[in-house]
Amino acid sequence: MAPQQTGSRKRKAPALQEAAAGSSSQVSAAVDGDGPLPLKKPKRPAAPRSLVNYLKGREVGARGRARLPGFDGELRGFAVRKLPELLRERELPLGTLNKVFASQWLNARQVVCGTKCNTLFVVDVQSGQITRIPLMRDRGPPPARAQPGCGIHAIQLNPSKTLLATGGENPNSLAIYQLPTLDPMCLGDRHGHKDWIFAIAWMSDTVAVSGSRDGTLALWKIDPDIFQGSIAWHSDAGLPVYAHIRPRDVENIPRASTNPSNRKVRALAFSAKNQELGAVSLDGYFHLWKARSTLSRLLSIRLPYCRENVCLTYCDELSLYAVGSQSHVSFLDPRQRQQNIRPLCSREGGTGVRSLSFYEHIVTVGTGHGSLLFYDVRAQKFLEERASASPYSSPGHAGRKLKLTCGRGWLNHDDLWVNYFGGIGEFPNALYTHCYNWPEMKLFVAGGPLPSGLHGNYAGLWS
Template identity: 35%
Template sequence: MGKMENIIGHLYNRDSKRPIPYNHRKQIIAKSRNCSYLTERCIEVPNTYNKIFASVWVDTDHVVVGTKCNRLLEINVQNGSKREIPLMRSPYPREVPDQTAGIHAIALNPSKSFMATGGQNVNDLALYSLPDYQPYAVGEFHQSWLFGISWINDFMLCTGARDGNVCLWTIFDVDGFSTYEEECGMYRKTPIEILRTEGIIRIRDTHYNPTCERLGTIGYGAGKYDAKVCFVDIRQPLQKRVITLPQKEENIVISGHDSSPLFAVGSLSHLMLIDDRDPNTTDITSVKILEPAQGIRSLSFQGDIITIGACKTSLMFYDVRNRKYVTDHDENPVKRKLKQGYVAENMDWHMHRYSFYPPSTSDVISIMTHCYDDSGLRLFAAGGPLPLELIGNYASIWE
């Protein structure tokens, strides 16, 4: 482990002198923004794209999304134009048991010079150089679906997958961990470190908090309800802290505060706030979500405001400082419900429509991903129908 620690420490320190350009204006804007005035502007996505799982702003006009049907799409939010980004494929393809998992994570490094996401093989990491989406590298190690991607700094990132492994990668050409393939003009990479998390055999999401320099991962142990969160000190990867979560069902998303050691985890019926300031104590606050128990699907912090994307087409906003949901002038919790969304009206749709759901199409749509632009004034939200067998999509700008 000594040699590996030297590599990690060298790469970490090499970039630590560069300031990470986190936009602190977001915190000021978030505190003054009245969420009740957000209005929806729908973006039409072709019916051939099924369920948008992941999204990221690449510049002021463009968002890149990843879908369940394993496709990458760039959307111009101003004029609605779209272009598909070819998925990366290793020059030595590996066998994958199920290609329908889709792209669950997309992330940019702090300087927005690289984009990380899934590859054509849903187990692989794909690295594109920006702004032209040129293939840079394929990362090969995970043996199951890639669920979480978190950049540590401009040159290092972590991935978490359903195989239970958390992997640390670097974009540098490091001997023994990178091979340049001239025929396809990109690197093949392997992790510089593999962080096996004790008690977690299925990783569902990851988030790196630059304030406390810890990586938070959520997942499950051997049992269906064995929900756990693990915090890893990136500077000392062997130091891990595993906490059993009080809310057991459908813990699939984690996010973190930009300027404090506070993490948020979304479950089927609760928002859980975890303060990782003191490793000797466990401070978890569970907040029941406003909607019926349909599940939190996406989370993000804007200063002290947490935006919650949930099932049944709801956006909700929780004020961490005041420990309550954001309310309007009448003191009613602010909930923003979408008006549109596409669901293929096939036989599965009609069975669900008459057996489980009200007749409104939008009532089966879930907000599976959302992200704010750099100004903090525009929110991109997207998703699709939650039931596995239903086909559809949704995308919009809230401003």
């Protein structure tokens, strides 16, 4: 699908402009509601100190309600354990797009996504409106033997949420967009990767690292002030002109003696506290690099489960990496030779762990079988379902693992599906990506059918 070009650099896309205006009005309303207290305040019933009542108040937009002293701080630890069982799904139609691989929240109502069909788009989770973002093109003609595109596998916002890094029209290239307008800034298309980019991590507001299927890590320096003068628009064609950059450093993943050809970088995670970068390669190794102005490798560890290690996340509070494989999540503390946290098994029919995220001590696991699982690292067990559906019932558990099952999404019933999968009534979606918006207590989940040949998509807002 060809992305739609915008006509002017200074003009925001309608959906983005509307959201920005909505955010401004919300901020203004919040400020207006925090004025001096009246001398005499009418009495009202005491607010119940309950998570459910608190969330219900947020849902109906009770901005004028006085906050309970210290309640927000107490709520965080409680919510991270209790929120998953309160979440309810609302599917978001994506038309005929094929498999959402990556997603990130831009603001309270917009999520930016990348697909296998090489489409970069923003979806408004309230209205369902989709706005496509033009992809950046390499300088010069494509190679004579160009491989077919694999799509966009990675999207990452820098810490201040002023820049977005993702793939270009050529999946080997690193594209940087300005936020909140999503104007193109620069493209790393030369002297960089020779194969598809699978992972991106920001080390600071201006330094990003990309990991590729060619077995390399590339470190990029992005300075908005330098690039600002070189970005312009052709008034006659309405096409953007952006800077072309080269990496500051390129490092090779060490070759394993068992399978030297399969050192493809699949996932990255950055530790801001230790200034270290973790990388997972498809030959079954975890690599740790010291991240400064260049990258210097510290160690390589053979993973306990070596099949399909495709996702990686890091928890600063616990100083712990989590790696998702075909059937397990393994936990790594590079400073401890003996791992005290045993791997967890997803037990989802061998379909694999496809997405991972840490929040406090809870790991959210997106599987290839259309389900979300939640694991408490401190308790070393999955969150369990409650015995009663009533939120006000006495504490108790049914003993069953809490599992959120996602909807059917959309599947293209083409010849491949008819010939090979036509006898299957329901086909679960692999959850390739999920991301939390904790201030709004929302979770965005997306993906598509697991077999590579099938064409389809799923996206849902859990709130």
